[in-house]
Amino acid sequence: MSPDKKTVTPDEEKEIETTGHSWDGIREFNNPLPRWWLWTFYATIIWGLAYMVVYPAFPLLKQATQGLIGYDSRASLEEDINVFKQANAPLDTALVSTALEDIGARPDLAHYAATGGAAVFKTFCAQCHGAGAAGAKGYPNLLDDDWLWGGSIGDIHLTIRHGIRQEGDDDTRASEMPAFGEILERSEIADVTHYVLSIAGSTHNPSLVNSGSRVFAENCADCHGPEGRGNRELGAPNLTDRIWLYGRSQQAVAETITNGRKGMMPAWQDRLTEAQIRQVTYYIHQLGGGE
Amino acid sequence: MAQKVSTPSLYAAREPVFPRRVKGRFRTLKWWIMGVTLGIYYLTPWIRFDRGPDMPDQAVLVDLAGRRFFMFWIEIWPHEFYFVAGLLIMAGIGLFLFTSALGRVWCGYACPQTVWTDLFILVERWIDGDRNARIRLWSRKWDPGKIAKRLFKWSLWLLIGMLTGGAWVFYFADAPSLAASLWAGTAPPVAWASIGVLTATTFVFGGFMREQVCTYMCPWPRIQAAMMDEDTLTIGYRSWRGEPRARHQRRMDAEAHGDCIDCNACFNVCPMGIDIRDGQQLQCITCALCIDACDDVMRRLGRPRGLIDYMALSDEANERAGGKPRPAWRHIFRPRTILYTVIWSLIGVALVYGLFIRSDLEFSVAPVRNPVFVTLADGTIRNIYELRLRNKSPEVKSFIIGIDSEFSDLKLSLGDKLQPSVTVMADSTYLQRVYVLAEPKSRPALTATTPITFWVADKDGGRTYHVKSVFNGEKR
Numbered sequence: 052m053s054p055d056k057k058t059v060t061p062d063e064e065k066e067i068e069t070t071g072h073s074w075d076g077i078r079e080f081n082n083p084l085p086r087w088w089l090w091t092f093y094a095t096i097i098w099g100l101a102y103m104v105v106y107p108a109f110p111l112l113k114q115a116t117q118g119l120i121g122y123d124s125r126a127s128l129e130e131d132i133n134v135f136k137q138a139n140a141p142l143d144t145a146l147v148s149t150a151l152e153d154i155g156a157r158p159d160l161a162h163y164a165a166t167g168g169a170a171v172f173k174t175f176c177a178q179c180h181g182a183g184a185a186g187a188k189g190y191p192n193l194l195d196d197d198w199l200w201g202g203s204i205g206d207i208h209l210t211i212r213h214g215i216r217q218e219g220d221d222d223t224r225a226s227e228m229p230a231f232g233e234i235l236e237r238s239e240i241a242d243v244t245h246y247v248l249s250i251a252g253s254t255h256n257p258s259l260v261n262s263g264s265r266v267f268a269e270n271c272a273d274c275h276g277p278e279g280r281g282n283r284e285l286g287a288p289n290l291t292d293r294i295w296l297y298g299r300s301q302q303a304v305a306e307t308i309t310n311g312r313k314g315m316m317p318a319w320q321d322r323l324t325e326a327q328i329r330q331v332t333y334y335i336h337q338l339g340g341g342e
Numbered sequence: 343m344a345q346k347v348s349t350p351s352l353y354a355a356r357e358p359v360f361p362r363r364v365k366g367r368f369r370t371l372k373w374w375i376m377g378v379t380l381g382i383y384y385l386t387p388w389i390r391f392d393r394g395p396d397m398p399d400q401a402v403l404v405d406l407a408g409r410r411f412f413m414f415w416i417e418i419w420p421h422e423f424y425f426v427a428g429l430l431i432m433a434g435i436g437l438f439l440f441t442s443a444l445g446r447v448w449c450g451y452a453c454p455q456t457v458w459t460d461l462f463i464l465v466e467r468w469i470d471g472d473r474n475a476r477i478r479l480w481s482r483k484w485d486p487g488k489i490a491k492r493l494f495k496w497s498l499w500l501l502i503g504m505l506t507g508g509a510w511v512f513y514f515a516d517a518p519s520l521a522a523s524l525w526a527g528t529a530p531p532v533a534w535a536s537i538g539v540l541t542a543t544t545f546v547f548g549g550f551m552r553e554q555v556c557t558y559m560c561p562w563p564r565i566q567a568a569m570m571d572e573d574t575l576t577i578g579y580r581s582w583r584g585e586p587r588a589r590h591q592r593r594m595d596a597e598a599h600g601d602c603i604d605c606n607a608c609f610n611v612c613p614m615g616i617d618i619r620d621g622q623q624l625q626c627i628t629c630a631l632c633i634d635a636c637d638d639v640m641r642r643l644g645r646p647r648g649l650i651d652y653m654a655l656s657d658e659a660n661e662r663a664g665g666k667p668r669p670a671w672r673h674i675f676r677p678r679t680i681l682y683t684v685i686w687s688l689i690g691v692a693l694v695y696g697l698f699i700r701s702d703l704e705f706s707v708a709p710v711r712n713p714v715f716v717t718l719a720d721g722t723i724r725n726i727y728e729l730r731l732r733n734k735s736p737e738v739k740s741f742i743i744g745i746d747s748e749f750s751d752l753k754l755s756l757g758d759k760l761q762p763s764v765t766v767m768a769d770s771t772y773l774q775r776v777y778v779l780a781e782p783k784s785r786p787a788l789t790a791t792t793p794i795t796f797w798v799a800d801k802d803g804g805r806t807y808h809v810k811s812v813f814n815g816e817k818r
């Protein structure tokens with residue numbers, strides 16, 4: 052039997068190994084970490100170095116180091132995009148070859164157009180018409196039932212393809228409200244302003260309405276129609292409803308008459324594919340205002 | 343106290359642990375827990391449960407693609423994740439409860455690391471023999487016999503590891519068809535990858551790292567201290583009864599000696615390789631095997647059991663003075679554990695209540711606030727709502743939609759649909775934009791907000807569901 056080392060009382064101090072480090076009399080016990088832990092640590096360092104060599108890593112003056120396997124996040128993104136493009140190709144073809152009016156009857160196309168159109172709208176249209184398509188002063192609200200150029204799906208398609216007042220595009224919508232400040236007297240402008248307010252059902256001065264109606268018949272009826280109901284051929288708005296692109300206050304109407312209005316919208320046929328245009332057309336048409 | 347001057351080593355190789363076989367009440371309990379937990383783990387995915395056509399007939403299934411979680415008659419949809427969160431919170435509080443009452447009892451009995459390590463040690467003992475044989479084999483040169491034993495043992499471990507990883511993936515797909523595709527080699531890569539990773543970790547953690555996982559990798563031993571107090575029952579050595587310890591031969595002539603015969607049985611059975619007589623240690627997983635070992639020694643010596651035992655710090659002074667320990671239930675039922683139990687039960691009751699009140703149909707209405715309202719040409723004010731119907735039942739259902747408000751000039755419109763009626767497919771969600779129109783110059787058209795209630799009525803079932811919302815008019 053070996054001498055009994057273990058028959059010590061717990062009170063008897065055991066010699067405890069320390070690292071020899073001592074701060075203000077506080078000593079550090081040596082509780083060594085397991086060796087595999089150390090090797091794991093080394094392995095992560097090697098992994099990190101290898102990663103740096105294999106993948107693009109260090110920024111240099113012009114370009115970062117390229118890595119050994121030529122990984123390129125832009126190229127892989129393009130690849131991903133192409134995969135989706137290819138997957139969507141049959142739907143795109145079907146969308147382009149289906150009559151606009153029939154898209155809604157095909158659930159797969161309708162869903163594809165509505166979701167794709169929402170994305171197109173948010174990317175290209177939301178800057179002017181707002182993320183919810185509610186428009187702003189001078190930018191039509193696409194949710195209501197008032198359309199300058201018509202709200203059928205075919206009308207909307209034409210507007211998007213050819214834009215408004217786009218030079219060099221023969222099919223573009225030509226919106227041209229002249230500035231009557233150079234044509235009419237100030238008093239005539241005041242008269243016609245109150246006449247327009249009256250047919251719009253807004254607060255107005257009844258004493259000016261009669262003279263205003265004569266000014267209207269001579270100068271405005273050509274475009275807006277004898278009753279002021281507008282003309283979609285010319286993009287002339289209906290003046291008898293509650294929807295006013297530039298505002299319905301007396302000041303706003305007078306300003307419009309004096310200075311004229313010349314709305315513009317880009318022609319998207321050169322910038323978007325026909326499938327994209329049809330998507331966003333369908334999307335807008337089904338928002339609630341489509342005719 | 344002497345201080346070592348030589349440069350200490352900061353890293354140490356693992357000291358192999360060769361736990362000896364032991365019999366006793368806690369070991370038996372552990373065998374039972376192992377059998378039950380492994381049984382649950384391996385068999386659960388194979389339980390069938392009929393949910394009707396087009397629905398998975400696996401009782402417990404995590405359907406990641408369909409984003410559904412099935413558990414017998416319970417079906418959790420992604421927006422009901424709070425059920426899962428609630429279960430996780432309950433698991434956490436349960437852990438607090440057990441730890442404050444019984445220390446690292448989870449580690450010792452139910453932790454997968456412990457259960458699988460136990461299983462691996464069982465295989466090891468079957469092939470290599472018990473502690474002494476294993477030590478001899480370990481220190482032996484690599485001769486063909488040792489190589490053969492090692493290869494046999496490792497391949498059995500690998501097999502267990504593979505079955506472990508294999509069982510895991512069955513929770514995520516239809517078990518029989520996945521098993522068939524695994525057999526045919528046509529299973530999806532993610533299944534193979536999961537099995538591969540879990541095989542590797544089971545093999546390495548259960549076979550080679552064992553106690554190192556509990557000591558160095560698991561954060562739990564460092565957190566558990568916050569959950570324990572001096573009333574917590576942990577494994578301890580009654581030094582006032584055992585000391586001074588003396589080996590058998592010397593006991594005859596020693597004048598005063600304690601009950602401990604220094605046989606090291608408690609140390610030899612410890613899977614963590616620690617000597618509990620040194621006091622509570624971070625490494626101890628309270629598996630109580632040392633209790634079983636020492637109780638056996640005490641029985642043979644004709645001494646009462648419990649030299650090593652579940653005990654609490656608060657009893658120490660009293661026991662040292664010759665008093666009796668307080669009964670275990672006094673340690674288990676105290677304000678702290680009762681509080682944990684109450685919180686735990688409240689969450690559980692809330693979850694069960696939530697399960698019972700939730701219906702097969704969920705109906706929600708979200709007003710579209712961009713824009714808040716639209717003025718139509720004739721001055722009609724229109725609000726847009728997104729109406730969502732979730733049909734969680736296995737049948738196709740049809741509903742009539744309507745609105746209630748105190749104003750008759752509010753009208754519901756479903757866009758170009760003429761009938762205010764919708765059909766929702768089984769187990770799916772239906773989304774529809776609907777419009778509410780207020781006549782020009784009517785009260786709701788001119789006030790800022792008007793409360794309205796949407797309702798859907800089940801065409802056959804007769805049940806009606808309501809959702810409150812508001813109608814936004816022009817502010818005046």
Ligand code: SF4
Nearest residue numbers: 612626627629630632
């Ligand atoms: S000291 Fe005892 S209870 Fe703790 S791990 Fe070892 S055998 Fe288990």
Ligand code: SF4
Nearest residue numbers: 602603605606608636
């Ligand atoms: S098993 Fe019991 S008697 Fe044997 S050394 Fe451990 S405490 Fe002492």
